[in-house]
Amino acid sequence: MPSFRRHIITGDPIVFAPERAGRPNAFGDGEAESCPFCAGHEEMTPPEIERVGDPWRIRVFPNKYPAVEGHEVIVESPEHGATFDGIGHAAEAIETYIRRYEKHSHGSWVAMFSNEGRRAGASIDHIHTQAMPLPYVPPRAAREAAAFREAAQCPLCRTIARHRDEGLVLEETADAVRLTPNAPGHAYEQWIVPLAHSNEMSLTTPAQRHSIALLLQHAVARTRTVGPAYNVLFMNFPRENTAHFYVSVVPRRSAIAGFELATGTFIDIIDPVAAARVLR
């Protein structure tokens, strides 16, 4: 079973899961025949936790090579070549993420993300999202939560209007905006931000979930025009009322290099205003 170790200087937790070295890589020729996430291959995964539709449109099961206890996989389409922007049931996918999130939200934090493409860390080339319940609040979430707590006004609520003025809001509905942050960590990064302040996606309304689904589909479609690999990160802040839930879509056009590893900070090489023209 996976366990946790701590960085000897900072004490930051590190997930220790050597079993994951044995997981398969379902990339390459003839992959659909051997893909464990395709319809007809259900017996290749651990027993199902839940499904949406019959025949299924969305399927949830435990990760066969868990990095943590409770590590789950959510497959959003039975079709091998599907992309999130092309599925007709994106709102059901968001509802499924939220149900899985709620299932684990009694713990310290739930990492929820997807990796699309090898460069983004995917080991299976079939759309899926992962939920990893963690027994600690990871450093990024802790730092952001502290910044929200210390701010006089929520930095997301406060800067949406400024992003509009700067031409960085790409699209908006009555409930949410899709924007490119004015200081993104990665070129062509997009955020989907619900307009109403809430710290967890489980607190969103049905209308907000619909907007998030629609805007996430558009974000993914636009991201795929700048490169095939990307991550989607669902940034929740359980028990932190001052924090503001958002979804980040991060294209992985270049590798994380020495500067980023040494500093934990990023170099933005694309002016977000120019990025916004491409992503709108």
Ligand SMILES: [Zn+2]
């Ligand atoms: Zn497949």
Ligand SMILES: [Zn+2]
């Ligand atoms: Zn806010």
